[in-house]
Amino acid sequence: MPTAVREMARTVHPELAGAALAALLRHGSGPLGPAGRTVRRLLAAGAPVPEGVHRELLGALYGCGREAVSDAGRLLFERPRDPLLRALMTGDDMAALIARARPVELWLHVGHRTRTVLRPGELTVSHRRYLGGDPVSAESVFVCAVHTAAVAAVTGRPVEVALLAADGAVLAPDAPWRPGPAPAVRGWRLRWDDRVGPHGPARPSAAGASATGLPGAARELIAGEPAADWRLSAVAAALGVAPRTLQRSFTRAGTTFQAELAAVRLDVAGHLVRRTRLPLAEIAAAAGFTDHPHLTRRFREHHGCGPAEFRRRGAGGTE
Structure with a gap:
Protein backbone atom coordinates (compact mmCIF):
# COMPACT_ATOMS: atom_id res chain seq x y z
CA MET A 1 0.00 0.00 0.00
CA PHE A 77 -4.17 17.35 29.70
CA GLU A 78 -6.10 20.47 30.68
CA ARG A 79 -9.57 18.97 30.32
CA PRO A 80 -9.28 15.56 28.64
CA ARG A 81 -12.59 13.97 27.80
CA ASP A 82 -11.24 10.53 27.07
CA PRO A 83 -11.17 8.44 30.30
CA LEU A 84 -7.92 6.81 29.17
CA LEU A 85 -6.21 10.20 29.16
CA ARG A 86 -7.73 11.14 32.51
CA ALA A 87 -6.49 7.86 33.96
CA LEU A 88 -2.90 8.78 33.07
CA MET A 89 -3.02 11.62 35.59
CA THR A 90 -4.23 9.48 38.52
CA GLY A 91 -0.99 7.53 39.07
CA ASP A 92 0.87 7.95 42.34
CA ASP A 93 4.31 7.90 40.76
CA MET A 94 6.20 7.65 37.51
CA ALA A 95 6.20 3.85 37.46
CA ALA A 96 2.40 3.89 37.48
CA LEU A 97 2.38 6.51 34.70
CA ILE A 98 4.64 4.38 32.50
CA ALA A 99 2.53 1.28 33.15
CA ARG A 100 -0.65 3.10 32.12
CA ALA A 101 0.88 4.85 29.13
CA ARG A 102 1.60 1.71 27.07
CA PRO A 103 -2.00 0.82 26.13
CA VAL A 104 -2.94 4.49 25.73
CA GLU A 105 -0.12 5.08 23.26
CA LEU A 106 -1.57 2.73 20.68
CA TRP A 107 -4.98 4.35 21.10
CA LEU A 108 -3.52 7.79 20.39
CA HIS A 109 -1.33 7.06 17.37
CA VAL A 110 -0.38 3.83 15.60
CA GLY A 111 2.27 5.10 13.18
CA HIS A 112 4.96 5.39 15.86
CA ARG A 113 5.78 3.93 19.27
CA THR A 114 8.05 4.96 22.12
CA ARG A 115 10.54 2.95 24.14
CA THR A 116 11.08 4.25 27.68
CA VAL A 117 13.74 3.75 30.35
CA LEU A 118 12.78 4.99 33.81
CA ARG A 119 15.36 5.80 36.50
CA PRO A 120 14.96 7.83 39.69
CA GLY A 121 14.35 11.39 38.56
CA GLU A 122 14.89 10.59 34.88
CA LEU A 123 12.91 9.25 31.93
CA THR A 124 14.69 8.51 28.64
CA VAL A 125 12.53 7.96 25.56
CA SER A 126 13.25 6.84 22.00
CA HIS A 127 10.64 7.59 19.32
CA ARG A 128 10.46 4.92 16.64
CA ARG A 129 8.45 3.81 13.66
CA TYR A 130 5.70 1.25 14.16
CA LEU A 131 3.30 1.03 11.22
CA GLY A 132 4.49 4.25 9.62
CA GLY A 133 7.80 5.72 8.52
CA ASP A 134 10.36 7.29 10.83
CA PRO A 135 8.88 10.20 12.77
CA VAL A 136 9.88 13.68 11.65
CA SER A 137 11.21 16.17 14.19
CA ALA A 138 7.87 18.00 14.44
CA GLU A 139 6.18 14.75 15.50
CA SER A 140 8.90 13.80 17.98
CA VAL A 141 8.97 17.25 19.59
CA PHE A 142 5.18 17.15 19.95
CA VAL A 143 5.25 13.73 21.66
CA CYS A 144 8.07 15.00 23.88
CA ALA A 145 5.81 17.91 24.89
CA VAL A 146 3.02 15.46 25.73
CA HIS A 147 5.39 13.37 27.87
CA THR A 148 6.75 16.50 29.58
CA ALA A 149 3.25 17.67 30.51
CA ALA A 150 2.33 14.21 31.84
CA VAL A 151 5.52 13.92 33.93
CA ALA A 152 5.04 17.42 35.36
CA ALA A 153 1.45 16.61 36.31
CA VAL A 154 2.36 13.33 38.04
CA THR A 155 5.52 14.49 39.83
CA GLY A 156 4.40 18.04 40.58
CA ARG A 157 7.94 19.19 39.71
CA PRO A 158 9.47 21.29 36.93
CA VAL A 159 10.87 19.07 34.19
CA GLU A 160 14.19 19.61 32.42
CA VAL A 161 14.03 18.55 28.76
CA ALA A 162 16.90 17.43 26.54
CA LEU A 163 16.20 16.42 22.95
CA LEU A 164 18.26 13.54 21.55
CA ALA A 165 19.56 12.69 18.08
CA ALA A 166 19.46 9.18 16.63
CA ASP A 167 22.83 8.32 18.20
CA GLY A 168 21.68 9.50 21.62
CA ALA A 169 23.65 12.75 21.51
CA VAL A 170 22.01 15.69 23.26
CA LEU A 171 20.97 18.41 20.84
CA ALA A 172 21.46 22.08 21.62
CA PRO A 173 18.19 23.52 22.98
CA ASP A 174 17.58 25.61 19.87
CA ALA A 175 19.03 23.13 17.34
CA PRO A 176 15.71 21.77 16.02
CA TRP A 177 14.52 25.32 15.30
CA ARG A 178 17.66 26.69 13.66
CA PRO A 179 17.47 27.48 9.94
CA GLY A 180 19.13 24.94 7.69
CA PRO A 181 19.84 21.23 8.17
CA ALA A 182 19.64 19.94 11.73
CA PRO A 183 19.88 16.43 13.20
CA ALA A 184 16.49 14.77 13.43
CA VAL A 185 14.99 14.48 16.91
CA ARG A 186 14.73 10.77 17.72
CA GLY A 187 14.22 10.87 21.46
CA TRP A 188 14.37 12.92 24.64
CA ARG A 189 15.47 12.78 28.25
CA LEU A 190 13.31 14.27 30.99
CA ARG A 191 14.72 15.02 34.43
CA TRP A 192 13.07 16.31 37.60
CA ASP A 193 13.97 16.74 41.26
CA ASP A 194 13.26 13.36 42.85
CA ARG A 195 13.97 14.48 46.41
CA VAL A 196 11.22 14.69 49.03
CA GLY A 197 11.27 17.65 51.41
CA PRO A 198 14.19 18.08 53.80
CA HIS A 199 14.78 14.36 54.22
CA GLY A 200 16.97 13.86 51.17
CA PRO A 201 16.38 11.68 48.14
CA ALA A 202 13.15 9.80 47.77
CA ARG A 203 13.24 6.08 47.42
CA PRO A 204 13.97 5.25 43.78
CA SER A 205 10.85 4.86 41.68
CA ALA A 206 10.34 1.21 40.96
CA ALA A 207 10.41 -0.13 37.45
CA GLY A 208 7.21 -1.32 35.85
CA ALA A 209 7.79 -4.80 37.26
CA SER A 210 7.11 -3.69 40.83
CA ALA A 211 4.30 -1.31 39.86
CA THR A 212 2.28 -3.91 38.02
CA GLY A 213 3.90 -7.20 39.03
CA LEU A 214 6.04 -9.34 36.76
CA PRO A 215 3.08 -10.47 34.59
CA GLY A 216 2.11 -6.83 34.03
CA ALA A 217 5.67 -5.85 33.20
CA ALA A 218 5.88 -8.74 30.74
CA ARG A 219 2.66 -7.64 29.04
CA GLU A 220 3.95 -4.08 28.70
CA LEU A 221 7.20 -5.34 27.19
CA ILE A 222 5.41 -7.52 24.64
CA ALA A 223 2.99 -4.72 23.75
CA GLY A 224 5.95 -2.60 22.67
CA GLU A 225 6.85 -5.10 19.92
CA PRO A 226 3.98 -7.58 19.61
CA ALA A 227 5.26 -9.10 16.36
CA ALA A 228 8.62 -10.08 17.87
CA ASP A 229 9.39 -13.77 18.34
CA TRP A 230 8.88 -13.68 22.11
CA ARG A 231 10.03 -16.54 24.33
CA LEU A 232 9.69 -16.78 28.08
CA SER A 233 13.47 -16.74 28.45
CA ALA A 234 13.83 -13.55 26.38
CA VAL A 235 11.14 -11.73 28.36
CA ALA A 236 12.69 -12.86 31.65
CA ALA A 237 16.11 -11.62 30.54
CA ALA A 238 14.66 -8.23 29.54
CA LEU A 239 13.01 -7.93 32.96
CA GLY A 240 16.16 -9.00 34.79
CA VAL A 241 14.72 -12.14 36.40
CA ALA A 242 15.21 -15.87 35.99
CA PRO A 243 12.80 -17.67 33.61
CA ARG A 244 11.61 -19.87 36.49
CA THR A 245 10.81 -16.76 38.55
CA LEU A 246 8.76 -15.29 35.72
CA GLN A 247 6.96 -18.59 35.15
CA ARG A 248 6.05 -18.83 38.85
CA SER A 249 4.68 -15.27 38.76
CA PHE A 250 2.34 -16.23 35.92
CA THR A 251 1.23 -19.34 37.81
CA ARG A 252 0.47 -17.33 40.95
CA ALA A 253 -1.59 -14.94 38.79
CA GLY A 254 -3.58 -17.88 37.44
CA THR A 255 -2.30 -17.56 33.89
CA THR A 256 0.54 -18.65 31.62
CA PHE A 257 3.11 -16.92 29.47
CA GLN A 258 1.51 -18.19 26.27
CA ALA A 259 -1.95 -17.04 27.36
CA GLU A 260 -0.65 -13.55 28.15
CA LEU A 261 1.29 -13.36 24.88
CA ALA A 262 -1.87 -14.24 22.94
CA ALA A 263 -3.96 -11.76 24.96
CA VAL A 264 -1.57 -8.88 24.34
CA ARG A 265 -1.44 -9.58 20.61
CA LEU A 266 -5.22 -9.78 20.45
CA ASP A 267 -5.53 -6.48 22.32
CA VAL A 268 -3.08 -4.78 19.94
CA ALA A 269 -4.94 -6.19 16.94
CA GLY A 270 -8.24 -4.96 18.36
CA HIS A 271 -6.91 -1.42 18.66
CA LEU A 272 -5.60 -1.51 15.10
CA VAL A 273 -8.84 -2.90 13.69
CA ARG A 274 -10.88 -0.23 15.43
CA ARG A 275 -8.50 2.71 14.99
CA THR A 276 -7.36 2.17 11.41
CA ARG A 277 -8.53 1.07 8.00
CA LEU A 278 -5.38 -0.93 7.33
CA PRO A 279 -5.84 -4.29 5.57
CA LEU A 280 -6.50 -7.08 8.04
CA ALA A 281 -3.57 -9.11 6.73
CA GLU A 282 -1.26 -6.21 7.56
CA ILE A 283 -2.77 -5.87 11.02
CA ALA A 284 -2.29 -9.58 11.61
CA ALA A 285 1.42 -9.29 10.81
CA ALA A 286 1.89 -6.13 12.90
CA ALA A 287 0.21 -7.71 15.94
CA GLY A 288 2.18 -10.95 15.75
CA PHE A 289 -0.35 -13.35 14.22
CA THR A 290 0.73 -15.90 11.65
CA ASP A 291 -1.66 -14.67 8.96
CA HIS A 292 -5.13 -13.23 8.36
CA PRO A 293 -6.95 -16.56 9.03
CA HIS A 294 -5.11 -16.90 12.34
CA LEU A 295 -6.24 -13.40 13.34
CA THR A 296 -9.83 -14.15 12.29
CA ARG A 297 -9.89 -17.40 14.26
CA ARG A 298 -8.69 -15.74 17.45
CA PHE A 299 -11.15 -12.86 17.03
CA ARG A 300 -14.05 -15.28 16.69
CA GLU A 301 -12.94 -17.17 19.79
CA HIS A 302 -12.65 -14.00 21.88
CA HIS A 303 -15.17 -11.53 20.43
CA GLY A 304 -17.70 -13.87 18.83
CA CYS A 305 -17.15 -12.28 15.42
CA GLY A 306 -14.40 -11.80 12.86
CA PRO A 307 -12.25 -8.65 12.69
CA ALA A 308 -14.17 -7.21 9.73
CA GLU A 309 -17.44 -7.30 11.67
CA PHE A 310 -15.64 -6.03 14.78
CA ARG A 311 -14.48 -3.03 12.74
CA ARG A 312 -17.99 -2.34 11.44
CA ARG A 313 -19.40 -2.48 14.96
CA GLY A 314 -16.78 0.02 16.10
CA ALA A 315 -17.83 2.39 13.34
CA GLY A 316 -21.46 2.06 14.34
CA GLY A 317 -22.25 -0.20 11.39
CA THR A 318 -24.36 -3.31 11.23
CA GLU A 319 -24.46 -6.37 9.11
Whole structure:
Protein backbone atom coordinates (compact mmCIF):
# COMPACT_ATOMS: atom_id res chain seq x y z
CA MET A 1 0.00 0.00 0.00
CA PRO A 2 1.51 3.41 -0.92
CA THR A 3 2.63 5.50 2.05
CA ALA A 4 0.06 8.26 1.48
CA VAL A 5 -2.77 5.72 1.36
CA ARG A 6 -1.50 4.01 4.52
CA GLU A 7 -1.47 7.34 6.36
CA MET A 8 -5.05 8.01 5.32
CA ALA A 9 -5.94 4.54 6.62
CA ARG A 10 -4.52 5.37 10.06
CA THR A 11 -5.97 8.09 12.25
CA VAL A 12 -4.85 9.91 15.39
CA HIS A 13 -6.93 10.38 18.51
CA PRO A 14 -9.05 13.54 18.13
CA GLU A 15 -7.77 14.99 21.41
CA LEU A 16 -4.21 14.88 20.04
CA ALA A 17 -5.22 16.77 16.92
CA GLY A 18 -7.42 19.10 18.98
CA ALA A 19 -4.58 20.08 21.32
CA ALA A 20 -2.25 20.75 18.39
CA LEU A 21 -4.91 22.84 16.63
CA ALA A 22 -5.68 24.84 19.79
CA ALA A 23 -1.99 25.65 20.26
CA LEU A 24 -1.65 26.65 16.61
CA LEU A 25 -4.62 28.99 16.93
CA ARG A 26 -3.08 30.48 20.07
CA HIS A 27 0.47 30.95 18.77
CA GLY A 28 0.14 31.20 14.99
CA SER A 29 0.10 34.44 13.10
CA GLY A 30 -2.31 34.95 10.24
CA PRO A 31 -5.06 32.61 9.04
CA LEU A 32 -4.92 28.85 9.37
CA GLY A 33 -3.18 26.99 6.58
CA PRO A 34 -4.64 24.01 4.68
CA ALA A 35 -3.80 21.43 7.38
CA GLY A 36 -5.28 23.56 10.15
CA ARG A 37 -8.48 24.17 8.20
CA THR A 38 -8.80 20.48 7.37
CA VAL A 39 -8.32 19.40 10.98
CA ARG A 40 -10.79 21.99 12.24
CA ARG A 41 -13.39 20.80 9.74
CA LEU A 42 -12.84 17.13 10.57
CA LEU A 43 -13.03 17.68 14.32
CA ALA A 44 -16.16 19.79 13.98
CA ALA A 45 -17.79 17.00 11.99
CA GLY A 46 -16.66 14.33 14.45
CA ALA A 47 -14.62 12.72 11.68
CA PRO A 48 -11.24 11.02 12.23
CA VAL A 49 -8.04 12.92 11.46
CA PRO A 50 -5.66 10.90 9.25
CA GLU A 51 -2.09 10.64 10.50
CA GLY A 52 -0.75 12.32 7.37
CA VAL A 53 -2.94 15.37 7.94
CA HIS A 54 -1.92 15.44 11.61
CA ARG A 55 1.74 15.44 10.57
CA GLU A 56 1.10 18.49 8.36
CA LEU A 57 -0.64 20.21 11.27
CA LEU A 58 2.34 19.50 13.54
CA GLY A 59 4.66 20.91 10.87
CA ALA A 60 2.73 24.18 11.00
CA LEU A 61 2.78 24.16 14.81
CA TYR A 62 6.51 23.39 14.82
CA GLY A 63 7.05 26.50 12.71
CA CYS A 64 5.59 28.60 15.53
CA GLY A 65 8.46 27.68 17.84
CA ARG A 66 9.24 25.61 20.90
CA GLU A 67 6.78 27.31 23.26
CA ALA A 68 3.90 26.66 20.88
CA VAL A 69 4.67 22.92 20.79
CA SER A 70 5.09 22.81 24.58
CA ASP A 71 1.73 24.52 24.97
CA ALA A 72 0.07 21.80 22.88
CA GLY A 73 1.35 19.18 25.32
CA ARG A 74 -0.10 21.08 28.25
CA LEU A 75 -3.42 21.64 26.50
CA LEU A 76 -3.86 17.90 25.95
CA PHE A 77 -4.17 17.35 29.70
CA GLU A 78 -6.10 20.47 30.68
CA ARG A 79 -9.57 18.97 30.32
CA PRO A 80 -9.28 15.56 28.64
CA ARG A 81 -12.59 13.97 27.80
CA ASP A 82 -11.24 10.53 27.07
CA PRO A 83 -11.17 8.44 30.30
CA LEU A 84 -7.92 6.81 29.17
CA LEU A 85 -6.21 10.20 29.16
CA ARG A 86 -7.73 11.14 32.51
CA ALA A 87 -6.49 7.86 33.96
CA LEU A 88 -2.90 8.78 33.07
CA MET A 89 -3.02 11.62 35.59
CA THR A 90 -4.23 9.48 38.52
CA GLY A 91 -0.99 7.53 39.07
CA ASP A 92 0.87 7.95 42.34
CA ASP A 93 4.31 7.90 40.76
CA MET A 94 6.20 7.65 37.51
CA ALA A 95 6.20 3.85 37.46
CA ALA A 96 2.40 3.89 37.48
CA LEU A 97 2.38 6.51 34.70
CA ILE A 98 4.64 4.38 32.50
CA ALA A 99 2.53 1.28 33.15
CA ARG A 100 -0.65 3.10 32.12
CA ALA A 101 0.88 4.85 29.13
CA ARG A 102 1.60 1.71 27.07
CA PRO A 103 -2.00 0.82 26.13
CA VAL A 104 -2.94 4.49 25.73
CA GLU A 105 -0.12 5.08 23.26
CA LEU A 106 -1.57 2.73 20.68
CA TRP A 107 -4.98 4.35 21.10
CA LEU A 108 -3.52 7.79 20.39
CA HIS A 109 -1.33 7.06 17.37
CA VAL A 110 -0.38 3.83 15.60
CA GLY A 111 2.27 5.10 13.18
CA HIS A 112 4.96 5.39 15.86
CA ARG A 113 5.78 3.93 19.27
CA THR A 114 8.05 4.96 22.12
CA ARG A 115 10.54 2.95 24.14
CA THR A 116 11.08 4.25 27.68
CA VAL A 117 13.74 3.75 30.35
CA LEU A 118 12.78 4.99 33.81
CA ARG A 119 15.36 5.80 36.50
CA PRO A 120 14.96 7.83 39.69
CA GLY A 121 14.35 11.39 38.56
CA GLU A 122 14.89 10.59 34.88
CA LEU A 123 12.91 9.25 31.93
CA THR A 124 14.69 8.51 28.64
CA VAL A 125 12.53 7.96 25.56
CA SER A 126 13.25 6.84 22.00
CA HIS A 127 10.64 7.59 19.32
CA ARG A 128 10.46 4.92 16.64
CA ARG A 129 8.45 3.81 13.66
CA TYR A 130 5.70 1.25 14.16
CA LEU A 131 3.30 1.03 11.22
CA GLY A 132 4.49 4.25 9.62
CA GLY A 133 7.80 5.72 8.52
CA ASP A 134 10.36 7.29 10.83
CA PRO A 135 8.88 10.20 12.77
CA VAL A 136 9.88 13.68 11.65
CA SER A 137 11.21 16.17 14.19
CA ALA A 138 7.87 18.00 14.44
CA GLU A 139 6.18 14.75 15.50
CA SER A 140 8.90 13.80 17.98
CA VAL A 141 8.97 17.25 19.59
CA PHE A 142 5.18 17.15 19.95
CA VAL A 143 5.25 13.73 21.66
CA CYS A 144 8.07 15.00 23.88
CA ALA A 145 5.81 17.91 24.89
CA VAL A 146 3.02 15.46 25.73
CA HIS A 147 5.39 13.37 27.87
CA THR A 148 6.75 16.50 29.58
CA ALA A 149 3.25 17.67 30.51
CA ALA A 150 2.33 14.21 31.84
CA VAL A 151 5.52 13.92 33.93
CA ALA A 152 5.04 17.42 35.36
CA ALA A 153 1.45 16.61 36.31
CA VAL A 154 2.36 13.33 38.04
CA THR A 155 5.52 14.49 39.83
CA GLY A 156 4.40 18.04 40.58
CA ARG A 157 7.94 19.19 39.71
CA PRO A 158 9.47 21.29 36.93
CA VAL A 159 10.87 19.07 34.19
CA GLU A 160 14.19 19.61 32.42
CA VAL A 161 14.03 18.55 28.76
CA ALA A 162 16.90 17.43 26.54
CA LEU A 163 16.20 16.42 22.95
CA LEU A 164 18.26 13.54 21.55
CA ALA A 165 19.56 12.69 18.08
CA ALA A 166 19.46 9.18 16.63
CA ASP A 167 22.83 8.32 18.20
CA GLY A 168 21.68 9.50 21.62
CA ALA A 169 23.65 12.75 21.51
CA VAL A 170 22.01 15.69 23.26
CA LEU A 171 20.97 18.41 20.84
CA ALA A 172 21.46 22.08 21.62
CA PRO A 173 18.19 23.52 22.98
CA ASP A 174 17.58 25.61 19.87
CA ALA A 175 19.03 23.13 17.34
CA PRO A 176 15.71 21.77 16.02
CA TRP A 177 14.52 25.32 15.30
CA ARG A 178 17.66 26.69 13.66
CA PRO A 179 17.47 27.48 9.94
CA GLY A 180 19.13 24.94 7.69
CA PRO A 181 19.84 21.23 8.17
CA ALA A 182 19.64 19.94 11.73
CA PRO A 183 19.88 16.43 13.20
CA ALA A 184 16.49 14.77 13.43
CA VAL A 185 14.99 14.48 16.91
CA ARG A 186 14.73 10.77 17.72
CA GLY A 187 14.22 10.87 21.46
CA TRP A 188 14.37 12.92 24.64
CA ARG A 189 15.47 12.78 28.25
CA LEU A 190 13.31 14.27 30.99
CA ARG A 191 14.72 15.02 34.43
CA TRP A 192 13.07 16.31 37.60
CA ASP A 193 13.97 16.74 41.26
CA ASP A 194 13.26 13.36 42.85
CA ARG A 195 13.97 14.48 46.41
CA VAL A 196 11.22 14.69 49.03
CA GLY A 197 11.27 17.65 51.41
CA PRO A 198 14.19 18.08 53.80
CA HIS A 199 14.78 14.36 54.22
CA GLY A 200 16.97 13.86 51.17
CA PRO A 201 16.38 11.68 48.14
CA ALA A 202 13.15 9.80 47.77
CA ARG A 203 13.24 6.08 47.42
CA PRO A 204 13.97 5.25 43.78
CA SER A 205 10.85 4.86 41.68
CA ALA A 206 10.34 1.21 40.96
CA ALA A 207 10.41 -0.13 37.45
CA GLY A 208 7.21 -1.32 35.85
CA ALA A 209 7.79 -4.80 37.26
CA SER A 210 7.11 -3.69 40.83
CA ALA A 211 4.30 -1.31 39.86
CA THR A 212 2.28 -3.91 38.02
CA GLY A 213 3.90 -7.20 39.03
CA LEU A 214 6.04 -9.34 36.76
CA PRO A 215 3.08 -10.47 34.59
CA GLY A 216 2.11 -6.83 34.03
CA ALA A 217 5.67 -5.85 33.20
CA ALA A 218 5.88 -8.74 30.74
CA ARG A 219 2.66 -7.64 29.04
CA GLU A 220 3.95 -4.08 28.70
CA LEU A 221 7.20 -5.34 27.19
CA ILE A 222 5.41 -7.52 24.64
CA ALA A 223 2.99 -4.72 23.75
CA GLY A 224 5.95 -2.60 22.67
CA GLU A 225 6.85 -5.10 19.92
CA PRO A 226 3.98 -7.58 19.61
CA ALA A 227 5.26 -9.10 16.36
CA ALA A 228 8.62 -10.08 17.87
CA ASP A 229 9.39 -13.77 18.34
CA TRP A 230 8.88 -13.68 22.11
CA ARG A 231 10.03 -16.54 24.33
CA LEU A 232 9.69 -16.78 28.08
CA SER A 233 13.47 -16.74 28.45
CA ALA A 234 13.83 -13.55 26.38
CA VAL A 235 11.14 -11.73 28.36
CA ALA A 236 12.69 -12.86 31.65
CA ALA A 237 16.11 -11.62 30.54
CA ALA A 238 14.66 -8.23 29.54
CA LEU A 239 13.01 -7.93 32.96
CA GLY A 240 16.16 -9.00 34.79
CA VAL A 241 14.72 -12.14 36.40
CA ALA A 242 15.21 -15.87 35.99
CA PRO A 243 12.80 -17.67 33.61
CA ARG A 244 11.61 -19.87 36.49
CA THR A 245 10.81 -16.76 38.55
CA LEU A 246 8.76 -15.29 35.72
CA GLN A 247 6.96 -18.59 35.15
CA ARG A 248 6.05 -18.83 38.85
CA SER A 249 4.68 -15.27 38.76
CA PHE A 250 2.34 -16.23 35.92
CA THR A 251 1.23 -19.34 37.81
CA ARG A 252 0.47 -17.33 40.95
CA ALA A 253 -1.59 -14.94 38.79
CA GLY A 254 -3.58 -17.88 37.44
CA THR A 255 -2.30 -17.56 33.89
CA THR A 256 0.54 -18.65 31.62
CA PHE A 257 3.11 -16.92 29.47
CA GLN A 258 1.51 -18.19 26.27
CA ALA A 259 -1.95 -17.04 27.36
CA GLU A 260 -0.65 -13.55 28.15
CA LEU A 261 1.29 -13.36 24.88
CA ALA A 262 -1.87 -14.24 22.94
CA ALA A 263 -3.96 -11.76 24.96
CA VAL A 264 -1.57 -8.88 24.34
CA ARG A 265 -1.44 -9.58 20.61
CA LEU A 266 -5.22 -9.78 20.45
CA ASP A 267 -5.53 -6.48 22.32
CA VAL A 268 -3.08 -4.78 19.94
CA ALA A 269 -4.94 -6.19 16.94
CA GLY A 270 -8.24 -4.96 18.36
CA HIS A 271 -6.91 -1.42 18.66
CA LEU A 272 -5.60 -1.51 15.10
CA VAL A 273 -8.84 -2.90 13.69
CA ARG A 274 -10.88 -0.23 15.43
CA ARG A 275 -8.50 2.71 14.99
CA THR A 276 -7.36 2.17 11.41
CA ARG A 277 -8.53 1.07 8.00
CA LEU A 278 -5.38 -0.93 7.33
CA PRO A 279 -5.84 -4.29 5.57
CA LEU A 280 -6.50 -7.08 8.04
CA ALA A 281 -3.57 -9.11 6.73
CA GLU A 282 -1.26 -6.21 7.56
CA ILE A 283 -2.77 -5.87 11.02
CA ALA A 284 -2.29 -9.58 11.61
CA ALA A 285 1.42 -9.29 10.81
CA ALA A 286 1.89 -6.13 12.90
CA ALA A 287 0.21 -7.71 15.94
CA GLY A 288 2.18 -10.95 15.75
CA PHE A 289 -0.35 -13.35 14.22
CA THR A 290 0.73 -15.90 11.65
CA ASP A 291 -1.66 -14.67 8.96
CA HIS A 292 -5.13 -13.23 8.36
CA PRO A 293 -6.95 -16.56 9.03
CA HIS A 294 -5.11 -16.90 12.34
CA LEU A 295 -6.24 -13.40 13.34
CA THR A 296 -9.83 -14.15 12.29
CA ARG A 297 -9.89 -17.40 14.26
CA ARG A 298 -8.69 -15.74 17.45
CA PHE A 299 -11.15 -12.86 17.03
CA ARG A 300 -14.05 -15.28 16.69
CA GLU A 301 -12.94 -17.17 19.79
CA HIS A 302 -12.65 -14.00 21.88
CA HIS A 303 -15.17 -11.53 20.43
CA GLY A 304 -17.70 -13.87 18.83
CA CYS A 305 -17.15 -12.28 15.42
CA GLY A 306 -14.40 -11.80 12.86
CA PRO A 307 -12.25 -8.65 12.69
CA ALA A 308 -14.17 -7.21 9.73
CA GLU A 309 -17.44 -7.30 11.67
CA PHE A 310 -15.64 -6.03 14.78
CA ARG A 311 -14.48 -3.03 12.74
CA ARG A 312 -17.99 -2.34 11.44
CA ARG A 313 -19.40 -2.48 14.96
CA GLY A 314 -16.78 0.02 16.10
CA ALA A 315 -17.83 2.39 13.34
CA GLY A 316 -21.46 2.06 14.34
CA GLY A 317 -22.25 -0.20 11.39
CA THR A 318 -24.36 -3.31 11.23
CA GLU A 319 -24.46 -6.37 9.11
